[in-house]
Amino acid sequence: MADDLGRVLLDRYRLIEPLGQGGMGTVWRVHDTRLGREVAAKQLRLPPELDSEQRASWTARLDREARAAARLRHPGIVTVHDLVVSEDGQPWIIMELVPGRSLADLLAREGTLAPDRAAALGLQILDALAAAHRAGIVHRDLKPANVLLEGERALLTDFGIAAVEGETALTRSGALLGTPAFMAPEQVRGQPATAATDLWALGATLYNAVEGRPPFAGSATGAVLVAIATEAPSPMSNAGPLQPVVERLLDKDPAGRPDTAALRAMLSRVASAPPRPAAEAPPSPAAPPTRPLPPAPGHPKRTVLIAVALFAVLAVAGTGLTYALRGDSAYAANKKDAATIGAPSGFTLKKEQKVDADRVRLVYSGCPQFCAGSPSTLASTVQVAAHWLARVRSVSSVGPPVASANQAVWTMAVTTNTAPRISNVRVIAVGDPMQDVVLQLEVG
Template sequence: MKALGAADPRQVGPYTLFGRLGAGGMGAVYLGRSAGGRTVAVKVVRPDLAEDSAFRDRFRREVAAARLVSGAFTAPVVDADPDGELPWMATAFVPGISLHQAVSTRGPLPEGALRTLTAGLAEALAGVHAAGVVHRDMKPGNVLLALDGPHLIDFGISRAIEGTALTHTGAVIGSAPYMSPEQALGQPVTAAGDVFSLGSTLAYAATGSDLFGEGAGAAVMFRVVHTEPSLDAVPPGLRPLVAACLAKDPGARPTPRQILEAIEREGRPVPSGGWLPDPVAADVIAVRAVLTALPQVAPTKLAEALPEGPGPSRRRLILGVTGGLLAVAGTGTMIALRRDTSDPSGSSGGAAPKSSGSPRPSGDDVPEGRLAWKVKTDATCPQVLSGHGVVACVSLERIWGIDDQGKTKWTVEGKDHGITMAIPAGPNTIAAMEGGRLVVGGTKYPNSALLSVDMATGGDAWTTTLDQNSSGVLRCYGAAGGKAYLLATGDGKSTDPVATGFTTWAVDLASRKTAWAHPESAMFLFGSPTQSGDRVLIGDLNRRQALDGQGVVSWSQDVQSLAVATAGKYFVVIDAAATLSALDPATGRTAWTAAGVAGPAARGDGVAVSQDGSVLYALWQDKDGGYSLGALDTTTGRTRWKAPVPADTKPSGARLLCADGNVYRLSGDSILWAYDAASGKPRWKYTGMKGTDAMKLAWAAGDGRICVYDTSVATVATLHANGA
C-alpha cells in the first residue's frame, strides 16, 4: 500500500484516511475509518477532474446508480459527496486480497474454488446490471477474495470517466487483456461486455496468465478482437462455460443469471474448511487481522498519529506491502508509529546522550568476513533460525534444515500435517526454538495451530490447535520454560474471530496442549517471555501488560513502548522518550533506567542480550548523528563499556543480535558488523549485502554462525562466527 503523500487528503467527510489502497485514472482509493469505527474504502477524485463540470455531472449520476447496487458479492456505497471540493465515494471495505495477487503468488485456483468464484462473480454482475450499471473494468485486480466469497469492486468507474477530458482524444478506457472485442473497437459496451471480461478473468484464475497474452495495448486488443485463445489449461468441467463467455458475438454470450444457473446445475463443492485454498486463506486472514487492528484515531489527531518523516513511512509499516500482501511488521510496526520525525537517525529521540569521547572509526581497517555458503530457496522465508547443527528456514508451505555445507538436511511439508505457517509476507517472527525443538505458528484451517519438529533432524513432528474459537497465528512471541507464546486472531468467542480481537496463546510443549489463552481486543504485536517461561510481557501502540503463569494480567501500564525484551531477571523496554527501563516481571516496578537509547530499526531487534542474560547490548545516539554501541549489566544497569561505531550512510536505528561471543549489528545500509561482546571492538564486517533493502532481511545468530535471509531474492547467506 502506498502511504499518504504530501498531495493526499487526510480527512474526507467523516472519514480519517490511513493509507492509499490504490490509484487509477480517476484518482485514488484510500482506507478510511469513521469516528464510530467503521472501515471503508474511499475513492477520491483527482483535483483536475474535480474542476471538470462534465465529469462532476457524470460522477454524480454514477454515485446515484452505484447506490442501487448491493449484494453479497459487491462492495456497496455507504456514503458519498459528489459536490465536495474533491468529490468522493465511500464503499464497504472488503478485507481480502485481489484475485491477481492470489494467483500471482499462490498459483492458479483449483476447480472447486473456481466454481465458487464463477458463481459469486456472476451473482455480483447480475446485481450490477439490474441496477442499470455496466462495470466495464472486470479484471483480476478488481476481484477481492475474502473468506465469505469473491467480491467485485470498482463498478461503474470507467463509465463515470467516459465523456470527460480523459476520453476526448478517442482513447479506449479499460484494461486491454480483459476488454471485450466491442470495447476494444470503441463500440458501445453493454452488459454482455462484462460477461466477456468475466470469461477472461476466470481463465486467468484457472491458468495464471492473461488469456490474450502480454505486450503493447494495441497488440493485445488486436488479439482480443481477431484471435481465438486456447482454453486447454482451463479445467474441462468449466471450459465450455468460459468459452461461451468469450464468444466474439455479444448476443451469443450467456447472461450472468444463466452462468449462475449452469454452476448450480452441476453443483458447487462445499469444502470442509472454506472455499479458498489454505495458503490463500492464510493470506486473507493476515490482511484482516492487520486491518482490524488499525488504531482508533480522532480526525483532529491524524497529523500527530500518522506523520511523515525521514526513514520508513509509518503508514507503510502499519499497512506495509510485501509482494502485494499486507504484512504485520512485528516490533517494527510499533517503532515506526512512534519514532520522532525530527531525528534523522530514526532513533526514538529524547535527551541527547553524552558522546563516548572517542573519535568515530571509519571501519576501513576492519577485515571483510567470508561467506561460508549461500543458497537460493524455492520458497520465500519470513524467518530463519540457527541451532543444533542446522539453519532452519520457515516458509508458508514448509520448513527445512540446511547443514554447515549449505545442503538441505531435512524438509517438513506443512500440508503433510494440515498446517499453513503464519504470515509469509516479509521478515517476521513466526517461530522459535526451545529445548531442541523448533516451534512454528500457523493455521490448521480454520483454527490457530502450532507445529513442532526436532530441530536437528526435522523428525518427531506434531501439531496442536488452540482450543478456543480462533482462525490463525500472526506471530510467535518466543519460547521459554517449556512453553511457546503466540499471537492468534480471534477472542475465543465470536463466530467471526478475526474481526473481534486477538488472543495470546501459551502452549505447553510437553503435554502438547494449550496452557492458557488470554483474549484481548487490541493487537499486541510484540512480546517476550521470561527466561523461566512463567510470565510474558506483551505490548501494543499505547500499552504494555504482563501475564502470569495462568494467563492473567498481573500488571498493566498505559505507556508507549518501542520494543520489549527479557534480560536476566527483568523485562526491558524502550519507550518513546529514548529511555531503556528494566521492569520487575511480577510488579512492573522499575529497577533501573538508561537514557538516550536509540530506538529499534523498522525490523526490530532493538537490544541484544548475552546467552546467560547477564549483559544487555544497545545503541546510543551520539551528537554527531552516529551511534555508539554499549553494554549494560542487567542486574544493576551499570555501563560496562561504550564505543562509537562507524557511521552509516542510511541511519535507521538499532538492529542487534548476540551469540558466540559476538554482538552483531545490521546497519541501515545492510552492512553486517561483528563486534567483540567483551569490549565492543569490531572483529569483522560483511559488505556483500550493501545496498539491499534492510526491510527485506531476516536474520538469526547462534550455533557458531550468523545467517541472513533476503526475502527479495529468496536467498540465505551464512558466515561463521569468526568471519573466516
C-alpha cells in the first residue's frame, strides 16, 4: 500500500492517503488534478485466481453496477463519479469524498448507541434505501462499515458496487465473498436479493448499533451462515423500544418484514420517544432504619388476613414452581431421547437448543458426497436424511420430502408412535453453490 502513495491514475487521480481497507480493496483520499478537487477512490482487488476471461466479466459487471449507482441522486447516498481501470488491470471506483467516519468506526469507539439515536440513523438509511429501490437497485451489502457519518448525517456507500462484492457466489478457491454476519437468509440460501433483503441488513445493522455485536455469531463463516438460516438472533438487552422493530426486520421470511411506510412510522416513534425516567434512587444509607409498627390492639382479623394472603402467595408460587419443575423434567426426558437418535451418514450434530419449554431442537451440519451445488444433488442428500429417519426406532413412517419453490429447503412429515417423538424436520442448503447442508429437527 505504501508503494501506491503519490501514484497517479490515468494521468488524473493522485493518491494522497489510504482511508480504509477491507477484504475487497482499499479506499483512498485522491486529488483530481483535472477538476482540482478531492474525491475518494476505491481500489478493487479482483481474486487472483480469475483468468483473463473472468476478469473481463467482473470488470464489465462492475461497470454496469457503477453506471446504475451513478444514476442515484440522494443526500443519503455517496455519489459515484466514475469507474476506471488502471494500467495493471485493476478497477477503481471514483466517488464523492465524505469527511467523516463510518458507523463501524463510531461503534468501535463508543461501543453502542442509544435506541433513539440508532432509530434516527435508521430513518436516514431507510430513506436512502427507498430511493435506490425505486430506481431498481438493491444494495446487498448494507452493514455498519458501509454507513458513513458526517456529524449526525448518514450516507450509504458502495451502492450497486456491493451487489458484485457482496454476492454469495464462491470463487475457484472456495472463498466466500461478502459479509456473512449481515446477509439475509435468502442470500445464504442463494436466492435473489430484493428490497426486503436490504431491510434485513438494516435490522442487523440497527441490532449491531444498540447491542455492540451482530445478531448472529459463530466461530467460522459456515457457523454464522447456518445460524442465519436456522436460528433466532441472540437475545437483545439494550434495544428497549427499538427491539420489536429489529425483530420484525429480522423475520426469516422476506414477506414478514415491514414495508417502507410501516417501518418509517415505527422508527419515527422510537426516534422521537422521550427518554425513559431514571430508576428511583435507593434510600440514603444515612437515613435511620424504620421499624414496622406493631398491629393495633383489638384487630385480630388483620393478622388472619395477612396470614391468608401470605398462604395464597406461597400457593401460587408453589404452583408455578411445580409447573417449572414439570417442564424441566419433560425437557430432560426429551433431551435423553434425543441422545439416542444419533446422526445420519455425513452429518455431525452441531447444536442442541431448548424450544417451547420442553422440546429439543437438534441442528446437524454436513456436506456428504452429494454436495455439488445443484438441486438434484441436494435432493439426494435429502434422501439420505429420509432413509436415516426411517430407521429411528420410534418412527413408523416418513412422508415424501417436499421442496420449496427454489429447492433450497426441504421438509418431511414424520410419524412416531413412541419416544423419541420427532417433528419439524427440515433440510436446508447453505450457500450458492452449496457450501453446507443443515438438517434440523425437534424431539418432544
